[in-house]
Amino acid sequence: MNHAIGIDIGGTYIKFGIFERNGACIFQDVLKMQQFPKAEMFVKTISAILKKQIAECNIKESIKGIGIGAPNGNFFTGSIVDAPNLPWKNHVALAHMMEQELQLPVALTNDANAAAIGEMLYGGAKEMKNFIVLTLGTGLGSGIVSDGKILYGNTGFAGELGHVIVVPDGRPCGCGRKGCLEKYVSATGIVNTALELIAQNKIPSKLSDISANLLDARMIHEAALQEDALALKAFEITGHYLGFAIANAVAITSPQAVFLLGGLALSGKLLFEPTILSLEKNILNIFAGTVEVLPSELPPDRAALLGAAALVWMNGNGRK
């Protein structure tokens, strides 16, 4: 039996594990990013843990490689580049560093691309060759699969749907521009929308009692479940922008499905209904009825981790 190591690097946690080809997990653990102000320290630590685990399980011969999903990870270079939410700045040649330390082939891509690969191998996209995965967390990540392969474009950074501008001169974004999709469709985006609605003072809501610093997406979700009109309106607006952005992405890439993943996607029909309504309203006629909006079928807590491991079963590490 063959095995793959997966590593999912996030701003707060680093999840990692060893998987069989069918996705079965034989080992999984987690580290806190704050332990590793430098990438070198992380590489030493995780390599030691993995070496020990590989020896204990007696699977040295069957480990075929390592797959890493990371924010701003570039498949073509194996590097993480200027990731705003990581302590590791500039270019970090993580794939190369891990290869040196563990003497195994390493492939690295961004976390949303990893999730898309996971969806294709182990989730709802098993029979699909053209689909999009959107990860709705603090920001909005996207992985686009076109003709069975991740769409990387010329730079390796293609698939940045979170930074498509949906509102010209809209909300300021961390990228320095205004009106990016992720400022409207993400955990922080819906909070911003709710705060704007509260400020307008037109819809009474118990969310008005919560201070801006404390309000989070989960509270809006819970209020919406109790039919709080302002919370429902916040989901409606979020779905409006998401459906609009999906319609434009469909005109460009024509996917069979768009999978939603991450905290906000767990709000279920509160998000899906207004999204699908907006998609149907905004989609070009030749694409009407050709694309579904679906929840991811991966376990929410390890979609990107499974996808990272699955990188090992794809062809090559992509480095030019």
Added chain:
Amino acid sequence: MNHAIGIDIGGTYIKFGIFERNGACIFQDVLKMQQFPKAEMFVKTISAILKKQIAECNIKESIKGIGIGAPNGNFFTGSIVDAPNLPWKNHVALAHMMEQELQLPVALTNDANAAAIGEMLYGGAKEMKNFIVLTLGTGLGSGIVSDGKILYGNTGFAGELGHVIVVPDGRPCGCGRKGCLEKYVSATGIVNTALELIAQNKIPSKLSDISANLLDARMIHEAALQEDALALKAFEITGHYLGFAIANAVAITSPQAVFLLGGLALSGKLLFEPTILSLEKNILNIFAGTVEVLPSELPPDRAALLGAAALVWMNGNGRK
């Protein structure tokens, strides 16, 4: 030596020709679409002409196939589907009909995809694997090449950049929606923009002397060359929307270059300068400096025709 037949179907003219693999033309002719209210009549006529030509040139053995570019042409089905500017309505299985008549393999795709293939084989994209071709005519067509292949998506209709919505609730479009890119960036789009500027009556212009029914893109181009302020403003606005739409398309597909083709693209720096300015303003930082906006290097009068012929040298006809 091998030869390919190319056919470029447009609302007014049908261009066709026989080409060597290097793009050299050994025969070219044109028919008027109004002669052919039905596709069957067209197939009979063009087949007779081509059979005669093939016999005269004594190249029956060397003809490898036929490539067709057509509005709303679908590579996967070989059909033209509901093309608004053609007299042939509903589904026209043109590839199949031509195959029956000429006993040659036929591949069919939309005209902008054909232009993109032409650019890749014979134009400015020879060394490129990721680029976009935009055809700026009465409407706006686009062909997207990703990793060396036309991006068709699940339906075969991917790459409809002309129908990305750039102005929510903007100008009504023939597709039934509002604010599509082609209502702003096309020969008709820039006329509309100029008419809006004339109606605002803020910028004096000799274009104000021309009736709305007569004003065309060429007049705006000529006025701009003479530094007419309103005409220059119309190009600036056109470039603004084009650069904005390119920036969003770059975030999704990350091309190395965007080639502009068609009447409006011949306006040169009048269009390119404001487009590049807007692209630089609107592009996500990780893509800054990674994409060029370039004029097509194909002969303007037969870019799509060359591309249609080039379809023969690509793999297969795409039909599922």
